[in-house]
Amino acid sequence: MIFYSIDYVLFLSVVFILYWFLVSKNLKAQNILLLFVGYVFYASWGYQFLFLLVFSTLFNFFIGIKINDAQELGKKRLWFYVGVFINVGILAIFKFSSVWLDRILEILPALMANTNGSLMVTVIAPIGISFYTFCGLAYIADVFQKKITPSRDYVEYAVFISFFPAIISGPIERASHLLPQIRRVREFEYDKAVDGLEQILWGLLKKLVIADGCAEYVNMIFSNSADYSGSTLVLGAIFFSFQIYADFSGYSDIALGTARLLGIDLLQNFAFPYFSRDIAEFWRRWHISLSSWFRDYVFYPLERRRIPLLGQGVNTIIVFLLTGLWHGANWTYIVWGSLNAVYFLWFLFISKSRNTSGIVAQGKYLPSGKDIFNMGITFGLTTFAWIFFRAEDLTKAFAYISGIFSWSIFSAPEIFSIKMLMLIFVFITIEWLGREQKYALANFAANWPRPLRWFLYYALVFAVFYFSGTQQEFIYSQF
Numbered sequence: 001m002i003f004y005s006i007d008y009v010l011f012l013s014v015v016f017i018l019y020w021f022l023v024s025k026n027l028k029a030q031n032i033l034l035l036f037v038g039y040v041f042y043a044s045w046g047y048q049f050l051f052l053l054v055f056s057t058l059f060n061f062f063i064g065i066k067i068n069d070a071q072e073l074g075k076k077r078l079w080f081y082v083g084v085f086i087n088v089g090i091l092a093i094f095k096f097s098s099v100w101l102d103r104i105l106e107i108l109p110a111l112m113a114n115t116n117g118s119l120m121v122t123v124i125a126p127i128g129i130s131f132y133t134f135c136g137l138a139y140i141a142d143v144f145q146k147k148i149t150p151s152r153d154y155v156e157y158a159v160f161i162s163f164f165p166a167i168i169s170g171p172i173e174r175a176s177h178l179l180p181q182i183r184r185v186r187e188f189e190y191d192k193a194v195d196g197l198e199q200i201l202w203g204l205l206k207k208l209v210i211a212d213g214c215a216e217y218v219n220m221i222f223s224n225s226a227d228y229s230g231s232t233l234v235l236g237a238i239f240f241s242f243q244i245y246a247d248f249s250g251y252s253d254i255a256l257g258t259a260r261l262l263g264i265d266l267l268q269n270f271a272f273p274y275f276s277r278d279i280a281e282f283w284r285r286w287h288i289s290l291s292s293w294f295r296d297y298v299f300y301p302l303e304r305r306r307i308p309l310l311g312q313g314v315n316t317i318i319v320f321l322l323t324g325l326w327h328g329a330n331w332t333y334i335v336w337g338s339l340n341a342v343y344f345l346w347f348l349f350i351s352k353s354r355n356t357s358g359i360v361a362q363g364k365y366l367p368s369g370k371d372i373f374n375m376g377i378t379f380g381l382t383t384f385a386w387i388f389f390r391a392e393d394l395t396k397a398f399a400y401i402s403g404i405f406s407w408s409i410f411s412a413p414e415i416f417s418i419k420m421l422m423l424i425f426v427f428i429t430i431e432w433l434g435r436e437q438k439y440a441l442a443n444f445a446a447n448w449p450r451p452l453r454w455f456l457y458y459a460l461v462f463a464v465f466y467f468s469g470t471q472q473e474f475i476y477s478q479f
Contacts, residue, residue: 001044003254004204004471011041012258019262020188027185031155034182034262038162042128045168045477049126052090057161059086060136064143064150064157076144083140091133095125096329128168130326130479132161134293139175141297148176156182163264165255169248169476171269171289178266186263195442196260201457202441203253205464210427211247212469213420214239221415222390225400230409233400235416240390241383242424245274247475248287253439272435274382274428277374279343281356282382290326294319316348317341327389327479332397336388343381359436423467 001008015037023029043050063083070076139160142148151157159182166173221228221236228236252269259266273285283291302315317338324337360375361367367375384401391397434440445453 001041002474003251003258004208007044011037012261016261024188025185027183028155030186031159031182034159034164035155035162038159038164038167041164042162042167045127049129052094052126052129053132053162053167056087056090056132056136057158058154059083060140060161061151061154061157063140065152067140067143068150080140080144084137087133087137087140091129094129125478127477131170131172132167134172134290135161135175138172138293138297142175148179151175151179163259165258166266169251169255169474169479170287171252171255171267172293173267173289178264181264189263192263193261196257198441198457199253199257199260199439201257201460201464202439203250203255203257205460206246206250206253206427207474208464208468208471209423211243211245211250212472213423213467214243214246214469215472216469217415217417217420218243218390222396222400225396225403228403228414229411230404230406231411232413232415233404234409235413237383237387237390237400237404239420241274241379241386242427244386244389244475245270246427247472251474251476256439268438271438272431272440274379275360275375275432275435276378277356277360277371278347278378279340279381280347282378283340283344290323294323298322313345313348316344320344331394332388332391335394335397336385339385339388343385362436419467 001011015033018033019030023033039050039053042053060083063079066079067076067083070079139148143150151160156179160173160175160178161167163173163178218236218240221232222240225233225236249270256266256268267289269287269289271285271288273282276282276285299315299319302318303312320337320341321334322337323340324333324335327333327336356374360371387400388394388397391400430444431440434442434444437443445456448456
């Protein structure tokens with residue numbers, strides 16, 4: 001049930017009506033409904049793995065209680081380590097086992113049983129497993145560190161894990177943020193619902209117009225990179241940068257907007273990352289729920305141990321290697337993570353004096369020349385790293401890069417879309433003008449006369465239908 005499908009529109013409409021007209025005054029009924037529709041939504045993606053979601057939820061629910069109720073620190077630690085081991089074990093089995101099995105079969109020919117001398121073993125990764133597993137791990141870690149008290153209501157905890165807007169591709173929620181909202185009755189707020197619809201509209205435009213429009217050229221160029229000039233390959237890499245951003249942040253916008261329709265606020269997952277002036281700022285603004293998860297549950301614990309060999313630099317490398325591995329057991333993701341670690345370490349050790357904690361050119365229409373330069377460098381480095389993320393394997397990634405660094409980079413691109421470039425330009429302009437908000441359209445036209453504001457909305461709806469590219473799956477649904 002994809003966010004932009006007719007099935008999802010009908011599903012959300014039914015949920016909205018039941019939620020606000022049937023059970024709006026009863027907290028328990030609201031939560032039971034959210035749990036039921038969460039499981040229905042998840043089952044629509046892969047019903048055969050619904051049992052795994054339920055098991056993970058039950059396991060972490062009881063582990064949290066065991067950690068809290070244990071009287072001795074040793075027992076608390078034991079339950080915590082059991083929780084970590086089981087969660088990481090499940091994630092490793094279902095996300096990486098097919099890779100391990102294929103490697104074993106490569107070195108054990110005697111196990112090859114099919115007629116052509118090879119045996120392919122495939123383990124399908126359950127949809128959303130990386131996201132809900134990390135939610136569970138954060139939960140038991142917070143209980144262990146006494147940051148939160150465990151939930152003793154299974155329904156409310158299960159809603160936290162299986163809340164349908166976030167279950168497939170996040171954001172990776174924290175119990176301290178979402179559980180308090182689940183524990184109180186939600187009342188319909190017209191302004192909040194309108195704001196949610198605006199964010200959904202902006203997310204749909206990002207996904208269907210920008211991401212899917214760029215995907216047509218990205219797929220063509222990356223699949224046949226040897227046939228194109230260096231200038232075309234550069235254009236393909238730039239298109240992919242906008243594809244993955246518009247695709248993933250578009251998903252997040254739809255998820256956050258949907259949650260707001262139901263009176264719930266999810267964590268912001270993107271904060272205009274391509275306006276970052278260095279790589280540290282980029283990672284504070286890109287996939288915020290994941291980067292902050294690794295910061296809080298990997299980087300900070302390593303820092304607190306103060307082991308001499310595990311200095312800040314080594315801890316940074318560990319975090320980025322794990323970030324790459326979180327995306328999959330593919331060397332392209334490992335290299336992508338390693339490359340970002342190199343970028344980050346350069347910033348960490350060479351550019352400590354730079355202060356990029358605020359919004360670029362805040363209160364101004366145009367950035368300074370220095371900001372433009374820094375944003376350009378950061379975008380270029382990020383785009384280069386995305387080549388490894390997009391490539392099917394390292395051989396193709398290095399071939400792609402080799403093709404860029406050739407004399408053909410000075411020739412005219414064979415593939416050049418004025419329409420796509422113009423759409424990206426308009427998209428960037430709106431993002432720039434709305435960069436001080438939580439999403440680009442928030443308060444974008446708040447002071448406009450009503451007819452002009454409605455004209456903008458109709459124009460965006462028209463753009464979604466008229467300029468939509470060939471529909472592609474959300475990139476992060478595979479993770």
